[in-house]
Every structure is written in structure tokens, then in C-alpha cells.
Amino acid sequence: AQTVTQSQPEMSVQEAETVTLSCTYDTSESNYYLFWYKQPPSRQMILVIRQEAYKQQNATENRFSVNFQKAAKSFSLKISDSQLGDTAMYFCAFIPNSGNTPLVFGKGTRLSVIA
Amino acid sequence: SQTIHQWPATLVQPVGSPLSLECTVEGTSNPNLYWYRQAAGRGLQLLFYSVGIGQISSEVPQNLSASRPQDRQFILSSKKLLLSDSGFYLCAWSVGLASTGELFFGEGSRLTVL
Numbered sequence: 001a002q003t004v005t006q007s008q009p010e011m012s013v014q015e016a017e018t019v020t021l022s023c024t025y026d027t028s029e030s031n032y033y034l035f036w037y038k039q040p041p042s043r044q045m046i047l048v049i050r051q052e053a054y055k056q057q058n059a060t061e062n063r064f065s066v067n068f069q070k071a072a073k074s075f076s077l078k079i080s081d082s083q084l085g086d087t088a089m090y091f092c093a094f095i096p097n098s099g100n101t102p103l104v105f106g107k108g109t110r111l112s113v114i115a
Numbered sequence: 116s117q118t119i120h121q122w123p124a125t126l127v128q129p130v131g132s133p134l135s136l137e138c139t140v141e142g143t144s145n146p147n148l149y150w151y152r153q154a155a156g157r158g159l160q161l162l163f164y165s166v167g168i169g170q171i172s173s174e175v176p177q178n179l180s181a182s183r184p185q186d187r188q189f190i191l192s193s194k195k196l197l198l199s200d201s202g203f204y205l206c207a208w209s210v211g212l213a214s215t216g217e218l219f220f221g222e223g224s225r226l227t228v229l
Contacts, residue, residue: 006158035217045205045220091159102149102174103209103218107158 002027004094006106013082014114020067021077021109023092031097034068034075039089039108048090051075053097082113117142121206121221128228134179134193136224138206141187146208148189149218150181153203162204165189201228 003026013019025034036048051059051068058066063083067076079086092106121138128134140146150162161174163181171181178197182190189206206221 037218043203043223045207045218047217050217102147102161102164104161105151105159 002029002094002096002101002104004092004104004106006090006092006109008109009107010110010112012112012114013079015082015084017082018078018080019082019111021079021090021092021111023075023077023106025073025075025092025094027073027094027096029096033095033097034066035093035095035103036064036066036077037091037093037105038086039091040085041087045091049077079111084113084115087111087113117208117219119206119208119219119221121204121224123224124222125225126227128196128226130198130228131195134191134196134200134226136191136204136206136226138189138191138221139187140189140208143187143208143210145186146210148183149207149209150189150191151205151207153205153223159205163191196226196228198228201226 005024007022032053034051037045038048039045049059049061049064051066058068063080065078089108089110091108093103095103118141147166149164151159152162153159163171163173165171165183168183168186179193204224207218209218
């Protein structure tokens with residue numbers, strides 16, 4: 001079974017600084033997708049960034065980027081120039097490309113951006 | 116554009132009472148639908164998912180059930196609520212069984228069982 005582990009229940013960062021959220025996963029699949037989702041205090045979950053396992057290049061979306069280490073099964077999220085609006089729960093998620101199972105989420109990391 | 120609605124947003128129910136949470140999706144056809152529960156410190160737990168009308172897959176044994184009476188309608192129910200059913204329930208949809216992975220979430224329903 002696939003598992004996703006986020007080892008940091010809570011983190012904080014000063015506004016304008018950079019923070020990295022950790023995520024590791026376990027799978028026997030060779031092709032899959034990894035995601036970071038953001039859940040702001042308003043509660044509606046949105047997709048932040050997606051990485052396809054067969055792509056070696058790390059995905060980036062504006063201030064958000066990932067460090068994907070396939071051999072180590074690691075998928076960390078880096079937020080640059082942190083903003084107050086980045087305060088949220090962040091969930092790492094995994095799905096195999098076989099399409100036979102739904103998305104598997106980690107337990108989340110609560111990030112607080114401090115002014 | 117596609118939208119997803121779920122209601123009620125907040126619900127306070129006594130132990131042993133029934134439950135019905137409803138979710139509807141607009142702007143797409145034949146979506147895959149999901150019910151997740153979010154409890155403090157436990158992340159997102161997948162409860163049910165559906166790939167079509169009347170097709171429900173259960174991920175966790177519990178006193179909850181799900182139904183999909185229409186293509187874009189997904190209902191979470193219970194005949195008798197337990198204290199442990201308290202939590203934040205999220206409905207979501209995707210195209211296909213998440214072949215590209217992206218889920219679109221509703222705004223959530225906060226259930227408190229007293």
C-alpha cells in the first residue's frame with residue numbers, strides 16, 4: 001500500500017523568508033503523480049503544485065517549487081518570499097499513474113507566516 | 116466552469132441521530148466523486164469514492180454510507196451517529212480516477228456530534 005508521510009505537524013516562517021515542507025512516500029509503483037495541496041483557514045482545499053514522477057525536472061509555480069528526489073522517495077515543497085496569505089495547512093499527496101486507486105494524502109503540515 | 120457545492124456547512128447533531136450531507140457538482144459530466152473526513156492530527160481520510168451512478172467504493176468500515184443517486188450528486192449518510200463521527204467532511208471531484216491527480220474540493224461540512 002502507498003503511504004505518504006509529512007513529519008512536520010507545524011512550522012512557522014517570517015514574512016518574506018523561505019520555508020521548506022517535507023514529504024516522503026512509499027510505493028512500489030514506477031510511474032505516479034505527486035501533489036501539494038493548500039487548505040487556508042477558509043477551508044477550501046486547492047492544488048498548489050503537481051509533479052509527474054517520470055519528469056526529472058522539478059515543478060515550479062511562481063513562488064512555489066518542489067525538490068523531487070525519486071530514489072529517496074522525497075518530495076519537499078519550497079515557498080519563497082513567504083506571504084501572510086500562505087498561512088494554511090499543506091498536504092502532500094500521491095497517486096499511481098495506473099489509475100486504480102484514489103489520491104493518498106499525508107497528515108498535513110500547518111504553516112504559519114508571521115509578520 | 117465547474118463548481119462543487121456541499122451542505123450544510125455546519126451541523127450539530129445528538130448521538131444516535133441520522134445524518135445526511137449532500138454534494139453536487141456542476142459544469143462537468145461523469146465526474147469521480149469522493150468523501151473525505153478531516154480530523155485533527157489525522158489528515159485527510161478517504162471514506163468513499165464513486166466512479167459512476169450507483170457505484171460506491173468504501174475505504175473504511177464504519178457506520179457511514181454513501182450514495183450516488185444522480186451523476187453529479189453524492190450523499191453521505193448515517194442512520195445513527197457516534198461521537199467519533201465528529202469532524203470536517205470534504206466532498207471532492209475529479210476527471211477520471213484522478214489520472215492527472217487533481218481533485219477539486221468543496222468548502223466542507225463541520226459536523227459536531229454531542
